[in-house]
Amino acid sequence: MAVTLPEAVLAQYARFSLYNSPYPAHDGGCAIDCYPGTLVDGRTTAAPSPVAGTVRETRTVRAPPKPYAPEHDHLILLEPAASSPLSGLTVRILHVEPSVEAGQRVDRGDSLGRLVRAGFFAPWVDNHLHVGVRGPDRNPYRASGSLPLELGASVRPLEWDGTGRVVSTGETYAVLDSPAHPNPGAEFVGVRADSGGVLDGGLPHYDGGGLLERGGSIDAECDRDPVVSLNGDRLGVADGRTIAWDDVTVTANGEPITGLSLFCARDGDFGAKLICPDRPFERGERVRVRVRSSTED
Template sequence: MVTVPAATLSHFRRFSLFNSPYAAHDRGCAIDCYPESNRGLSPVAGTVVDTRTVRAPERPYAVAEDHLILIDTGDHVARILHVDPDVAAGDRIAVGDDLGGMVRSGFFGPWVDNHVHLGFRDPDANPYRAAGSLPVEVDVSVRALDWDGGGVVREAAETYVVLDRPRHPDPGSWAGLAVAPGVVLDGGCPHYEGGGVLPALGDAVPVEVAGTRVGVADGRAVTWDDVTLRANGRPITGLSLFVARDADVGAKLVCPGHDFAPGDRIRVSATR
């Protein structure tokens, strides 16, 4: 287990360990860090080992190539993706340094904001393989925000809408959607294979959204039930869940092809 400290996360407005369809995030083995701007800030300190351009899945809204930056942190090799590097092998890096411009590649869903992907490998492990990173934990307290499924559309884009609830009572602290007192839900519910909770729960603990069970937690990992989320009765793809310290933490509904507009009142429900 590798711990990402609070001082590191203070350079970012949001983070997620489970909100991804890729194996690199299975069981929280990577973390996505969302910067305030479109510059890729380094979440680690160390020496750049290598940079490499990699092919990305073809998507009409994305560039065809992504980039891998490897940084030797002393104890581990950090794998960083989604940044077009302005650094090279041998460069010394501090936490918060600008690594380069953000890349929006085919690894992104169209509703996903730009972010820095971070994983860690043991020094003797192959750092180029997509899978095989160590589990990641975060050294921050999270505030669990109750949500009854309701809200007003604050932002509407082609593939998603963001509601004005739940509201962040103390921007600057870390908060996310509550599934239990002091426990936050993370991930793509239910459109990605699984999700997670912070901090960990026990074995076979039911997880609810808007009063309906949507999955089961075993430790940090959540397995979704066979559920459909609906907005005002219409099926949607799901909820995009993360931990945020910015004021705009409201529920993000993934719903390509929607006809919602800012000001619309929405009620989210789940059917099993």
């Protein structure tokens, strides 16, 4: 059973990703990270509720130990309103220090509290809500067990030739000016794979990724070539919409970097995001990105 996230849910956020995470909760696109904005170097703290409903419970949970993050995260369980398409299910939200309490009624878009950066975050990851949906027969506290998620909003694939100029940088990343969003605020976009569909995930620094919008629903039969590539560079093999990355290395101007962060966005700051903690870039620098087999000389 898959659950469709209505367009009204996704439209509250500037960006989202089903696969751009190293954690098993995202396997098969069974969770979504929703980014309310990327203001102040990705450190916005706004946490709008994805759905209307009643807070079932809040609790503090343990997070992976990281030297730059607190030891704990927070879990919010919401019971969607009877009028919601998600009625009868439980919505599971992480990374929000709650200002709500059990029994409280919230509308879609109401503040749930303040976004936090726990040990689940890599240094280059922007603040976001981690959202999963559970059936009534599933344990809502376990990390895995959420239902696969379908998108109720279309994502427009953008051609990208692998080049661009650096427009912003952080200690661990650089963002390019391409591909540019053609219609900011009006639709979600993402980087197009050669055979169609939008690439989603951490290439190759997370184990796998996703190919959205190519074959329709999760269970749709797709007779296209399962090999996924970008600008002629092979990335991996798709099984349905889930990609197993090959053993590849991303290079920028011929030098290896950690990888590419691939996601869906509707904001005007969208562009290819290079993950490069060991290779600094300067604003205005021209960059060409390629993906090479790690076995190549």
